[in-house]
Amino acid sequence: MKITAVSEDSVLVTFADAISDTLPRRIALLCNRIEADHNEWLVDLVPSYTTLLVIYDPVEIDFRRVEAYLERSVRMPRETDPHSTSSDLPDQTTHDIPVYYSPESGPDLEWIAREKNLSVDEVVSYHTGKTYTVYAIGFAPGFGFMGEVDPAIAAPRKDTPRSRVPAGSVGIANRQTAVYPKASPGGWQLIGRSPVTLFDPTNLSLLNVGDLVRFHPVSRERFLELGGEL
């Protein structure tokens, strides 16, 4: 654990040097604790993979006090933490996301199958066979970086990104997977499309750091019924 001032109004808490599936839950827990304190000085929290960036109002508090506050919050024993559950870590939200996997909705699905010597169905069952952890939200509003996909279907980003990836596209980049919340340029290998809304201005991001995500296959008809667009 390392706590460092990285600017005049932010402090970075580094939990570990490597990504792991348990870190996002710990980082989310610290976010919850900080928010529960209703600190006047708090401007923003940016959790990501192994870190939490805490942005504050320097008129209200100085960096030494923020560092000391974070030291205390990180080390707070769980039994005195009102947000702690009986288990070691808080309950996690699990999202079940429907995906229409097909060459029509996932233009790189057949390419990955060929590259990996798998059938298209096998690629799909590898992708739906795991529960993923949301490591970070970024790139675009509501874009969740999730992992880790089975090495059997891990595929590098495209050399030349597409200028337009449709909203709902489900992609793979190395051992991560994500759903594009809206149409944007993008370089991930696309294997399907989901009808789910990942970001809207009222409900904000569907996914939060530390959440769990499972994908399940749906037919073309079901995808369209659920509001998906091709």
Added chain:
Amino acid sequence: MSGLRIINPGARSTVQDSGRRGYRRHGLSAGGALDIHSFSWANKLLDNPANTACVEILLGGFEAEAEADIVVGVAGAATSVRVNGSPRDGWQTVQLAKGDRLAVDPTRSGRITYLAAPGGFDTATWFGSRSVVVREKIEGIEAIRKGDILSPAHATARYQPRQVPERFRGRYSDRLTLRLVPAAQYSLFQRDDLLRLTTSTYRVSNQSDRMGFRLEGPALEQVPQGIISEGIAVGSVQVPGDGNPIVLLNDCQTIGGYPKPGTLGALDAGKLAQRLPGQELEFYFANVADIQNERVVFHRFFSETRWHTDGYSLSWR
């Protein structure tokens, strides 16, 4: 409500306040006025609180017609504006009568001009802020367009004339020296590269916008590998594999994986944001406590000083 009817928004004009608070974890950018110095002065001219929405005009070419008597505060790059074609000095209040045309011409020095209105411009609030982040392409959050009407929150038709004292005005043709707080990856950079960064002259490139400013100059030679993506502080200097530093500004992404040797404070980031392509700058490393102190004094100045009746001087309460 009537206010300013936009005849020409110019190269790019948006409404900005101090930015969003608490939405970066959803992947939403901070947004907000790029140059808090001239932004704060535009508001101070009208006694507006610190977080009041102004029009942020990039480069100029802006023209609007007053639909009613209205006073505006002008601060930033435009050393003068025109009212019905006649020049008026910038860095002061400008009184407009119904039907008057206000023009902010393309600037020769400096990039950004702020227009303040009594109580601010009463535009839509999104994510707790009136700041517009065009990059996110969220329906309804858009740059100012021809025909838009921007209304002041308070129906104050006239206001005491005021001028920002000469010594407080921004001077954007000066050579720039920017202070960096050592950031999380400072120690991953080679000493030679840190010396290169702090002893070379860099220039503002053409690829500079509200997301960030790309700099031209000696590239760093042994850039550390990409890092695990982490939250980005506005003002961060990130160095991609090509070794050319990019200073990230208010509309940047919330997380990123390029290593960062240091971070500019908000006041220095604002000075940079005011610079035009080709302008020169240098970096040096400084102490976070010093930069934080200066920032606190800056904000206290605006909240704790009052104008004298002469409209040209201020004193602390």
